[in-house]
Amino acid sequence: MRRSLRLRRWQKHALEAFEAHPGRDFLAVATPGAGKTTFALTAAIRDLSHHPHRRVVVVVPTQHLKHQWSAAAAELGLQLAPDWPSSEPFPSDMHGVAVTYQQVAATPGALRGAADDAFVVLDEIHHAGSDRAWGTGLAAAFEFAARRLSLSGTPFRSDSDPIPFVEYAFDEAVAHHTYGYDDALRDGGVVRPVFFPRFNGHMEWSAPDGSLRTATFDDPLDRTAASQRLRTALSADGEWLPTVLGEADEHLQRLREQDPRAGGLVIAMDVDHARQAARLLHRRSGTEPIVATSDDPLASERIAEFAASDHPWIVAVRMVSEGVDIPRLRVGVYATNTITELFFRQAVGRLVRWHGPLRRQKAYLFVPDDLRLRVFAGRLAEERTHSLRRREEDGEQPPVALDELPAADGEEQLSLFQAISATPLAGPDAADPTSVFDDSHPEDLIHEAGTNSLEFEIELVPPPALIGDHAAAMPGGRTITVSRAQRKRELRQANSDRVRMIVHLSGLTPEVVNSRLNRDAGITTIGDATLRDLERRLGLADRWIDQL
Numbered sequence: 002m003r004r005s006l007r008l009r010r011w012q013k014h015a016l017e018a019f020e021a022h023p024g025r026d027f028l029a030v031a032t033p034g035a036g037k038t039t040f041a042l043t044a045a046i047r048d049l050s051h052h053p054h055r056r057v058v059v060v061v062p063t064q065h066l067k068h069q070w071s072a073a074a075a076e077l078g079l080q081l082a083p084d085w086p087s088s089e090p091f092p093s094d095m096h097g098v099a100v101t102y103q104q105v106a107a108t109p110g111a112l113r114g115a116a117d118d119a120f121v122v123l124d125e126i127h128h129a130g131s132d133r134a135w136g137t138g139l140a141a142a143f144e145f146a147a148r149r150l151s152l153s154g155t156p157f158r159s160d161s162d163p164i165p166f167v168e169y170a171f172d173e174a175v176a177h178h179t180y181g182y183d184d185a186l187r188d189g190g191v192v193r194p195v196f197f198p199r200f201n202g203h204m205e206w207s208a209p210d211g212s213l214r215t216a217t218f219d220d221p222l223d224r225t226a227a228s229q230r231l232r233t234a235l236s237a238d239g240e241w242l243p244t245v246l247g248e249a250d251e252h253l254q255r256l257r258e259q260d261p262r263a264g265g266l267v268i269a270m271d272v273d274h275a276r277q278a279a280r281l282l283h284r285r286s287g288t289e290p291i292v293a294t295s296d297d298p299l300a301s302e303r304i305a306e307f308a309a310s311d312h313p314w315i316v317a318v319r320m321v322s323e324g325v326d327i328p329r330l331r332v333g334v335y336a337t338n339t340i341t342e343l344f345f346r347q348a349v350g351r352l353v354r355w356h357g358p359l360r361r362q363k364a365y366l367f368v369p370d371d372l373r374l375r376v377f378a379g380r381l382a383e384e385r386t387h388s389l390r391r392r393e394e395d396g397e398q399p400p401v402a403l404d405e406l407p408a409a410d411g412e413e414q415l416s417l418f419q420a421i422s423a424t425p426l427a428g429p430d431a432a433d434p435t436s437v438f439d440d441s442h443p444e445d446l447i448h449e450a451g452t453n454s455l456e457f458e459i460e461l462v463p464p465p466a467l468i469g470d471h472a473a474a475m476p477g478g479r480t481i482t483v484s485r486a487q488r489k490r491e492l493r494q495a496n497s498d499r500v501r502m503i504v505h506l507s508g509l510t511p512e513v514v515n516s517r518l519n520r521d522a523g524i525t526t527i528g529d530a531t532l533r534d535l536e537r538r539l540g541l542a543d544r545w546i547d548q549l
Contacts, residue, residue, distance in 0.1 A: 006077075006461045010188060011180040012040040013457040018178045019044050019150065026149045026166045028126070031180040033154040033350025034192045034328075038073050041122045041150055043461065046079055048120050048148060049096070050462035055147060056115065057081065057097030059122045060105055060139070065301035066124065067099040069326060071486050074099075078463045080485040086528060087111035094531040095485060096464050102128055106138035117145040127157040127174075127343065129164045140165040155346045182353070183384040192353040193331075193362045194385050197378035198248070199370040202241040204233040205421040217426060218370040227371065228338065232420060234369050235270060235336050237277035239423030241369075243285070246278065246334060249367045250286045253313060253332045260359060264307070265332040267316040268348055270339075272296055278336060279316045290314035328356030333366040335374065345377040485532060492535035493527055499542035506549040518542055 008016070011031065019027050031037050045057050059070050059081060067083035074081045074096075085091070085098040087108035092098065097119070105112060121143050129135045143149060149166045157174050168175040185191040205215045206229050216222060216230050234241045249265060256263040267282070269275035272294045279290045291307045293300045295318060307315045308327045315327075318337075333352050335345070352364035368374045467485065496518075503514045515527075522538035524530045530538065 005458050006043060008039070008043065008457045008459060009036055009191065010457065011178075011184065012036055012043070013459070015040055015178040015180070016044055016047075016459075020047070022177060025147065026151065026168070027178075028151045028153070028167055028174060028176045029178045029180075030153050030156055030174075030176040031178075032182040032185050032192060032353070033347070034354035035180055035185050036191075037124075037152045037154070038070065041124070041152060042074055042077055042079060043459075044150060045120050045122065046077060046461060046464050049079075049464050052118075052120075052147070053465040054118075056091070056119045057122070058112065058116050058119050058143070058146075059097070059099040059124060060102055061099060061124045062102060062128045063301075064101060065304055067101065068301065068305075070099045070124070075486070077461070080464075080467060082486050082489075084486070084490070089526070089529045091115035092529075092531070094467055094533070096467070102132075102135045102139070105142050106132065106134045109138040109141040112142040113144070116143050118147045119143075121146040121149045123149065123151040123166070125153060126151040126164060126167065127153050127155075130157070136163070136165055154350055155343060157343060181384065182381065185353075186385060190355050192355055193364045195349055195352055195364045195366060195381065197382065198365060198367050199375065199378070200241070200245050200248075200367065201370045201426040202234050203422075203424045203426055204230050204239075204241070205423075206230070206233040207419040207421060213421070218372070227373070228340075231340070231369060231371055232270075232338050234423045235274070235338060236420040236423055237274065237281060239420065241423035241425045242278070242336060243281050244425040245336075245367055246281050247285045249332055249334050249365075250282060250314070252365060254286075256331055257313070260329075260331065260357070260362075262311045262329045263331045264312065264327065264329045265314045265334070266327075266330050266351055267314065267334040268337045269316055269318050270337050271318055274336070275316045275318050278334075279314075282314050282316070286313065288313055290316045293317045295319065326354065327351065328354040330354075331362070331364045333364075335366055335368045340371070340373050342377050342380075345374065346381070349381060489532055489535060492532065492539060495539055496527065496535060496542065499539065499546065503542065503545055503549070506546065518545075 015029050015031070019029070029037065029040065031040070041059075049055055049057070057074075057079065059067075059074075061067055061070060071081045071083035079097075080095045081097050081099045082092045082095045083099045085100065087100075087104060088111070100112070123129070123139070129139055143166070151166060153174070153176075156176065156179075163169065164174075182192060186194060201218045203215070203217050205213065208214050208226070208229065214226065214229070216226070218230070218234075222230060233239065236242065246267070249267075253263060253265045267275075267278050267290070269278050275292055275294050279292050283289045291303050291312055291314070293303045293307075293315060297303070304315070304317075304327070306312075308329075311329075319339075330352050333348065335348060337344075337348075349366055352366060355362060366378075368378060500511055500514050500518070503509065504511055507514070518538050518541055519525065519527075521541050522530070522534055524534045524538065527535070527538075
């Protein structure tokens with residue numbers, strides 16, 4: 002049965018460009034929050050309607066995004082396994098899998114045969130240039146894929162390792178379709194305008210050579226000293242970071258008066274720094290922030306918990322820097338020493354997604370007044386300025402001043418570096434963020450939410466049916482499709498529960514019970530069992546329990 006799907010203007014144009022493109026490889030660059038996932042899944046499903054034998058493989062940067070893509074695909078009837086281990090056979094009862102770049106790099110051979118003639122989506126493809134092994138793994142795994150759709154939230158260069166399946170011109174990746182931040186602002190109801198309150202400070206630190214250094218963010222420094230100055234400002238032992246966190250929390254509380262679920266994100270330097278920042282916020286706000294760090298096996302669950310709640314703050318180390326969809330985020334604190342324009346834009350991307358019915362949805366990223374960050378923020382502010390209208394009586398907004406980046410001067414040495422003090426500056430040397438905090442500010446979107454963001458309706462043929470699809474009844478007679486991945490997780494858990502009960506009742510060991518159930522169900526392991534295999538095994542376990 003066909004279903005209709007509403008697409009934004011850019012998604013429809015990108016889909017038309019993709020389907021008309023004669024080659025196997027297509028790169029779409031679209032600003033964070035624009036809806037790249039919906040575009041890519043629509044393209045995959047439409048491709049399956051012509052080639053129902055094909056499998057779909059989605060490659061993402063993080064574990065959390067595997068589950069996010071799987072859930073989004075399931076809403077369109079496309080079943081992707083987010084927990085497929087490369088050591089197991091490719092799932093025969095799913096439309097495809099969601100895997101990470103690391104997983105592909107570690108075992109490209111596991112995908113090479115299965116992905117031949119497949120539809121492959123490479124999400125945030127620029128990540129594949131950060132590690133030579135990742136690019137090599139992609140080239141080996143997907144050499145014979147039928148279509149390769151690459152996605153990125155920002156234009157990127159081949160400054161490190163060139164990325165397979167991407168065309169370059171003068172080291173710049175060539176996109177076949179581009180939808181920028183300024184385009185999305187003009188459309189309205191797609192992304193928020195983001196403002197950048199900047200905070201100066203007076204920092205003092207001990208350099209690796211033993212000398213004492215002092216500087217504000219206005220002082221010109223070489224790259225090494227500038228990095229030491231920034232780390233000093235971000236130290237949890239100084240006064241600068243607690244002050245900025247306090248200002249950010251105060252503004253978030255004001256936003257929550259009109260938007261009760263508005264949330265805030267702190268991007269920290271490392272795991273210890275994240276926990277220190279969380280303690281500072283707890284001391285300031287009285288509410289303990291959620292902390293998501295890469296060393297925590299439950300990090301994805303904590304992010305999902307925060308996204309679904311009305312909790313005010315989450316503190317993360319890279320975990321929420323890209324791709325993770327938390328539309329209620331409206332305040333951010335850039336408290337990391339990662340200084341690249343790509344990472345900065347990814348951080349901004351966590352705040353830009355339009356959400357809910359509010360007509361005005363400004364977002365704010367609190368940043369150190371470091372010259373490099375000032376340049377990055379200025380470029381985005383210039384895009385914002387060009388896309389927002391001004392009321393005639395307020396006249397034109399002054400142009401955004403851009404500064405040159407300081408020249409590199411040596412490598413940073415941090416082994417002997419030590420922060421001593423960091424004091425925020427008040428008065429004319431401190432950035433005044435209050436001018437952008439007032440939502441009566443004359444800048445406004447050209448189009449309000451819904452006027453131009455969802456205009457086109459297309460017919461979508463559902464993906465090929467899978468044996469054993471399940472539906473759950475809803476009030477009023479409606480049904481919703483239960484994700485096959487979710488159903489298999491439930492069945493695996495139910496099988497584990499039955500094994501524990503049989504062990505308790507029979508006195509047999511878990512190994513003996515599992516071996517007998519697998520043998521009778523005709524499977525080797527739970528990991529490679531299909532949905533029907535799991536249901537059959539569960540029935541066998543229930544009958545065994547009845548006999549005990």
